[in-house]
Structures are given as structure tokens and as C-alpha cells.
Amino acid sequence: MLIKTRDSGFIHPVSSEITSQGMYQQRRDMIKLMAGGAAGAALAGWAGREALAQGVGKPGKLAALPGAKSGVAGAVTMEKVTDYKDSTTYNNFYEFGTDKADPAKNAHTLVTKPWTVAVEGLVKQPKTWAIEDLIKLSAQEERIYRLRCVEGWSMVIPWVGYSLAELIKKVEPLGNAKYVEFITQADPKTMPFVGSRVLDWPYVEALRMDEAMNPLTLLTFGMYGEVLPNQSGAPVRLVVPWKYGFKSGKSIVKIRFTDKEPRTAWNKAAANEYGFYSNVNPDVDHPRWSQATERRIGEDGLFAKKRKTLMFNGYEAQVGQLYAGMDLKKNF
Numbered sequence: 001m002l003i004k005t006r007d008s009g010f011i012h013p014v015s016s017e018i019t020s021q022g023m024y025q026q027r028r029d030m031i032k033l034m035a036g037g038a039a040g041a042a043l044a045g046w047a048g049r050e051a052l053a054q055g056v057g058k059p060g061k062l063a064a065l066p067g068a069k070s071g072v073a074g075a076v077t078m079e080k081v082t083d084y085k086d087s088t089t090y091n092n093f094y095e096f097g098t099d100k101a102d103p104a105k106n107a108h109t110l111v112t113k114p115w116t117v118a119v120e121g122l123v124k125q126p127k128t129w130a131i132e133d134l135i136k137l138s139a140q141e142e143r144i145y146r147l148r149c150v151e152g153w154s155m156v157i158p159w160v161g162y163s164l165a166e167l168i169k170k171v172e173p174l175g176n177a178k179y180v181e182f183i184t185q186a187d188p189k190t191m192p193f194v195g196s197r198v199l200d201w202p203y204v205e206a207l208r209m210d211e212a213m214n215p216l217t218l219l220t221f222g223m224y225g226e227v228l229p230n231q232s233g234a235p236v237r238l239v240v241p242w243k244y245g246f247k248s249g250k251s252i253v254k255i256r257f258t259d260k261e262p263r264t265a266w267n268k269a270a271a272n273e274y275g276f277y278s279n280v281n282p283d284v285d286h287p288r289w290s291q292a293t294e295r296r297i298g299e300d301g302l303f304a305k306k307r308k309t310l311m312f313n314g315y316e317a318q319v320g321q322l323y324a325g326m327d328l329k330k331n332f
């Protein structure tokens with residue numbers, strides 16, 4: 001992002017985080033039981049199990065959150081899932097520091113219980129949701145999405161959640177609601193970098209209403225068949241797979257419906273570099289670097305050939321029509 005980071009590679013998990021063979025088997029048995037228990041839900045946690053079968057490597061210390069295979073078009077990619085160890089130790093979560101290794105080191109101070117999400121603004125049913133009720137609002141699904149960061153790296157992650165549209169329908173937006181704003185936690189007591197001036201806190205992101213309603217937009221509570229670890233945005237975050245990763249706000253506390261385009265954290269920091277839309281687009285360069293290629297975390301060595309970045313991160317069939325007729329160079 002704006003800050004130059006030392007692209008220092010990955011930190012190794014501490015020994016307590018390495019899953020013993022016994023625990024690994026226990027976890028697999030537990031997931032099997034849970035999947036078998038719910039009638040017809042044999043697919044529950046399917047990608048999480050697949051990921052484990054691939055030897056993706058899990059700490060196994062978080063609560064299970066399995067989801068049934070998603071039927072949403074484009075919600076699954078057959079690409080290799082990024083190792084849990086890699087996707088949870090190479091993160092951007094500036095509330096915990098600007099180095100990629102900082103969130104995994106520092107986010108243990110985040111307090112996720114109790115947690116509420118206030119839904120407010122231009123809706124018929126404003127309400128403050130306890131996280132437990134929000135989790136139960138709709139059936140959990142597992143979606144395997146590519147996540148492309150504006151900095152030029154990408155991952156493939158099995159997320160667990162449900163389409164944000166489910167919540168939006170429930171709260172009944174008013175006719176003049178045009179945008180949805182996502183306000184995230186900004187607590188200097190539990191988030192050490194919220195005292196810094198790196199960004200104007202809280203970290204805020206927003207979508208146009210039709211983007212928020214697109215079934216691919218995932219209200220996310222888990223990954224790899226477990227609840228989110230703190231550094232990945234516990235207890236609830238957004239995942240918008242066709243946009244650069246920074247549009248996916250972590251640790252959300254407020255969802256607000258508005259009639260005006262909200263100012264977002266990175267747009268406020270550098271409007272010429274981070275536009276409102278921020279759709280993944282290999283043809284529109286960042287002012288300081290190309291967006292044509294990407295490095296897949298954990299797979300590609302430093303000297304390996306980079307991958308070509310796909311238009312809308314490969315989700316063009318699902319979301320291209322949202323931008324029909326728009327000049328994507330201007331609306332970057």
C-alpha cells in the first residue's frame with residue numbers, strides 16, 4: 001500500500017502452533033462427525049477438509065466453522081489453496097502494524113468477545129446484532145476465492161460465510177440507499193497501531209449497493225473450516241473477490257447505508273492511487289507500478305515466473321455487467 005514494506009517473506013510458526021499428528025487426526029474426525037451429523041450436509045467443511053488433505057497445515061486451536069459447498073456461480077476455484085500458515089502470517093491489518101508479519105505477531109490483543117455489529121442509516125430495520133446472531137442469520141457456505149492485493153501478491157483461500165445480500169435483504173434498505181459503508185474496529189487499547197497516523201482511523205471501506213448485493217460479496221466469519229483468526233479479521237470481515245484486497249474490511253463493527261459515496265480509508269490517504277472502485281484490472285496500472293502480473297504467496301519463489309492478473313480477478317462473468325459503459329480508467 002502507501003507504506004513501503006520490507007517484503008521479508010514468511011515467519012515460521014512457533015512450535016505450539018504446529019499441529020501434532022494426534023491433534024490433526026482428532027480434528028479430521030471431528031469435522032467428519034460434524035459433516036455427517038447434519039442430514040444431507042455431508043459436504044460441510046469440504047474445502048477445509050480438502051485443504052487439510054493437501055497437507056495445508058493448521059494450528060487446530062480455533063472453533064470449527066464448517067460450511068456446505070457453495071452453489072453461487074464463480075464461488076469456487078480449483079486452484080491450489082494457499083497454505084494456512086502462509087495466508088495467516090503474511091497479512092495487511094495496519095491496526096497491528098505495517099509489516100506483513102505484524103498482524104500474526106500482534107493481533108492476539110484484539111478482543112472479539114463480546115462483539116456487536118450495528119446496522120444503521122437508510123434502512124427500515126436498523127439493529128445492533130450480537131455476533132452470535134449474525135453468524136446464525138443464514139447458512140454458512142465455503143467459498144474458495146482468489147484474493148489479489150493491490151501490492152501485487154495473491155492467495156487462494158477457503159472462506160466461510162454467507163452472501164452479504166442475505167443481511168441486506170433482512171434489514172430492508174430504503175429506496176434512497178445507494179452505498180454501503182463498512183466501519184471497522186478502532187480501539188487503541190487493543191490495537192497498538194491505531195494510535196499511529198498511518199491511516200485516518202477507523203479503517204472504512206464501502207461498496208455501491210449493487211456490488212454489495214452481488215452474491216459473490218461474502219460476509220465472512222471463518223476460513224479453512226474454522227472461525228477467523230484475529231489477524232485475518234475476526235470475528236467478521238468482508239471478502240469482495242473481484243476487488244483489490246483492501247476493499248475487504250476486517251473486524252467490522254458497523255454497516256451503514258448511505259445515499260452518498262463514502263470516503264474510504266485508502267482513498268483519504270491517497271486519492272490518486274486508491275479509487276473508490278478498486279476493481280482488479282490488469283490494464284489499469286497503479287501510478288507507481290504495473291498491475292498486469294502477480295505473485296502467488298507460498299507457491300512462487302522470488303525468481304519464479306509471475307502469473308498474469310485476470311480482469312476482475314477472474315470474476316468477470318459474474319460482475320462485469322455491474323460496470324457496463326463505465327470508463328474503468330477514470331473509475332479506478
Ligand code: MTE
Nearest residue numbers: 091092093094149184203245246248249250
Ligand atoms: N481491514 C482493516 N481493518 N485494516 C487493514 O489494514 N487491510 C486490507 C484488508 N482489510 C486492512 C483491512 C488489505 S490492504 C488487504 S490486502 C486485506 O485486508 C488483507 O487480507 P488478508 O489478511 O486476509 O490477506
